[in-house]
Amino acid sequence: MSDVRIKIPAELFALAESSRFDGSFDVGVLEAGPDDYTFKEPVEWYVDVSNTGSALLVAGKASGVGSCACARCLSDVTYEFDGDIEGYFLVNPEEGWDDDGEEELGDDEFDVLPEDHIIDLEPLIRAALIVDAPDQPLCREDCKGICPTCGQDLNEGTCDCGRGKDLEEFDRAANPFAALADFKFED
Ligand SMILES: [Zn+2]
Numbered sequence: 001m002s003d004v005r006i007k008i009p010a011e012l013f014a015l016a017e018s019s020r021f022d023g024s025f026d027v028g029v030l031e032a033g034p035d036d037y038t039f040k041e042p043v044e045w046y047v048d049v050s051n052t053g054s055a056l057l058v059a060g061k062a063s064g065v066g067s068c069a070c071a072r073c074l075s076d077v078t079y080e081f082d083g084d085i086e087g088y089f090l091v092n093p094e095e096g097w098d099d100d101g102e103e104e105l106g107d108d109e110f111d112v113l114p115e116d117h118i119i120d121l122e123p124l125i126r127a128a129l130i131v132d133a134p135d136q137p138l139c140r141e142d143c144k145g146i147c148p149t150c151g152q153d154l155n156e157g158t159c160d161c162g163r164g165k166d167l168e169e170f171d172r173a174a175n176p177f178a179a180l181a182d183f184k185f186e187d
């Protein structure tokens with residue numbers, strides 16, 4: 001079991017101090033919108049924690065390989081994640097309030113450093129991976145999907161029910177550039 005809680009050492013409470021932390025984290029399953037990515041191997045992560053005066057800035061990377069079902073044909077898709085970890089923890093919210101214009105920040109743009117000085121990186125790592133996830137996981141750009149009528153994988157050929165062929169033509173109609181493939185240009 002990997003631990004992603006980091007204890008901020010005393011020396012980091014001086015202005016402009018910075019420290020790097022790293023490790024690995026068993027993500028297991030990542031829910032990214034409608035898609036569930038399974039991570040067989042732990043995700044590698046690092047963060048640099050910097051003291052900006054009234055806050056600790058947490059910035060780093062989380063990388064690993066997740067797999068998911070293709071949005072069209074349901075075959076396995078693997079994706080190499082390389083997400084940016086970003087966090088901002090106010091150290092003394094009451095003190096930092098007046099002089100730095102920190103009051104301009106919305107509630108969702110920062111956290112407050114817990115009294116025990118332990119930051120749990122799990123939500124930051126998951127957020128970094130979710131933001132990096134593709135909008136739609138596809139086994140390949142032009143995956144044709146499966147026929148909704150007979151279940152034939154249309155990447156492997158058209159089906160006998162005829163529905164798959166209709167879909168292919170429908171796809172072309174929806175994409176004006178595909179039609180250019182058939183267009184005979186005159187010299
Ligand atoms: Zn596919």
Ligand SMILES: [Zn+2]
Nearest residue numbers: 147150159161
């Ligand atoms: Zn079919």
